[in-house]
Amino acid sequence: MPDSPALDVRGLTVRYVGTVAVHDLDLTIPAGQTVALLGANGAGKSSVVNAVLGLITPAAGAVRVLGRTPHDAVRSGCVGAMLQHGGLPGEARVGEVLDLVRRSYPTSWPLDDLVVTAGIDGLLARPVDALSGGQRQRVLLALALAGAPPLLLLDEPTSAMDVEGRRAFWTTMRGLAGGGHTVVFATHHLEEADAVADRVVVVADGLVVADGSTAQVKARVAGRTIAFTATPGRRLEGLPAVTGVTRQGTTVTLATADADATLRALLADGGLPDLEVRGATLEDAVLSIVRDHPIGAAR
Template structure:
């Protein structure tokens, strides 16, 4: 694959509109992602994330708009080996061993990633001799990642990549992603695990109803939501606390969502409530995404 000019965006989406029958899945989406970025696509089911990924891969024909992948059409980019994809419902051929499948996929590229390094990078070096049908859910995801990376693509698209992984597997997976990003790979991933997006992504793109409702760093998206959460250990609380919009209790721990932290704390002290294990935090990324996608806020 020829060298890529650094000023060419990894992904350039303009006015993308996708319909599935009468359902408007993506609504006039504009999105530009530079080379080397790690970007999380967030939003509820039906927000348009998977449809956007499918359009980028050329798997569906948009109703309107244009998609350019590293300066090429989606189909040309895929044929040139510019894009690796790990889709939510990706499958593996049965009655084969992992090493055989990896060899088959690598053979379709002119300059594939060397098997030993590819297997070590994706954590499948101990699985090459194993039958595909004997893999666990997390192991299958790692094999799918290896296949997506077999051609050393500069752009990697991931749709719910850690959905079948346990905590240890997810941690190892994102360690791999950080390593790829450090090498200059552009990583775009859709996920419902918002703590992953907060920890890994340089940039967060939030979709709702097929439209873009937020685009920026995780910190910037969090800051768009006002309010704080006050947590403390308390057996009882006054019946009416100023600023508090919701109260959640887990055992002895109480979480108060409030728009006025000072007024809430002052009322607790005036009521004689000990501020035991007090913790005051801003909105989490989950709070922010929930607020943005349910309120229809735009930025």
Template sequence: MPSDALDVAGLTVRHRDVLAVDGLDLRIGQGETVALLGPNGAGKSSTVSAVLGLVRPAAGRVRVLGRAPADAVRAGCVGAMLQHGGLPGEARVGEVVHLVRRSYPDPWPLDDLVATTGIGGLLGRPVDALSGGQRQRVMLALALAGQPPLLLLDEATSAMDVEGRCAFWATMRDLAARGTTVVFATHHLEEADAVADRVVVLAGGRVVADGSSAAVRSAVAGRSVRLTADRVPDDVPGVTAGTRRGGVVTLATTDVEATLRGLLDAGVPLTDLEVRGASLEDAVLSLTTGAAR
């Protein structure tokens, strides 16, 4: 068994005249939980599609557990939840799950699959009667039906409420503990920050950052100062940008000490003061904006 769950080298994907992925190199080891981050058009979904063999690359190589993508999918090595995936209408959930499980030589035991994905109360329900969050749980069950060692998720929690997302990521952590490699593309950066062992930031079809969430955040200079204040002068030292929400002011600064001294000198009370480093959202925005320029 190869050490890498995913080995991508020089991947280039074009959609007619649009260059979606531009010579991307990416290696993901078995058992990792990796978030693919970046704005719309960064190449996340195109990369996932290439790994699944759904698009033909213009150049480059993709190996999934040492196999070509199509061979890995046929062997049941990959499970996927795609952004625009669907379920057959006029069928019940249990019927669909049974049909998909039968297509694999060694399917996930039904009782464990149902318990893991939380669809126990849905098996007798018509597919057309499911809510958005329930459909996503069923889609997860289908993706896991063949006990795949690699799971690919493309905006998997987009239709879920907060409670549903918390339950979903608890399931992902359980799968990771069992040795499953989880690769997910998401716009919910707080999920990536909380769940991923590693984040890969894409922009313009290329990798612009790759490492732990803490490492990616630390690569962005600057901090923010937040406080409750009626007024803040326009010329506070070190401040590069500022926002106000009600009485709460947030200042981006390159020099925290100079900013705090300037506020005190201006007679601004440091009420409810909070100083923090760049968030993952700050870091991704800075990295992808810089790459675009």
């Protein structure tokens, strides 16, 4: 079904022993998008991913993956998953595991290209137990890509990677998205979501509480922050429109509802060394949106 969305979730409700993890959630993702699922631990992100993979049976609602049921989509190789707690057989070598997984799909990603795409060159002969945390994540990515899936689901994919590894990983993801793959990832690294996602979906209390581009989500938080190096004894009391003051060493950060008014008052009182004025970050926006969400109101 070429016109079907990559993911279509309608009225999804997930319960665990009387606890509602996801409540009547709707989410549609067109093919080719890169989407970040954001939210605190326990918000329901992993439950949504598990329902899409057919690993849990929802209490209510329907999930379609490229026009198919989750089980049919997974069996046909339409979905690749890199889960937060993915397991690997410890005594096997990377190449053996990869060969086994590739053989399970009707169409597999060509090995040489898969090795380059996942960044595991030189690791095929290495025992799984000898992998570093970042290398292990790369191998899990290769396994997720083994069936050349049009939809890729990633749950905290860079949690064990260093800065260099994370940058290389997202370069790979951009390449996959550019090739037409749909990438859906859950992460706590909001700077990554801001940098690579076409769209962010914020989940709180099992509900979607924000959905849009990073610019649209950040725009929901009013105000600016003004940071500068303050000289000893400089007075900051009574500044117009300031809603919060933070000091870290000689650096002062002001939250303000009217940056122009605050800056005029500051400049009238002296210089502003190392001045920086910025809008809300994605982290600021997500924290504000989740904080203002009435927990449990929809139950």
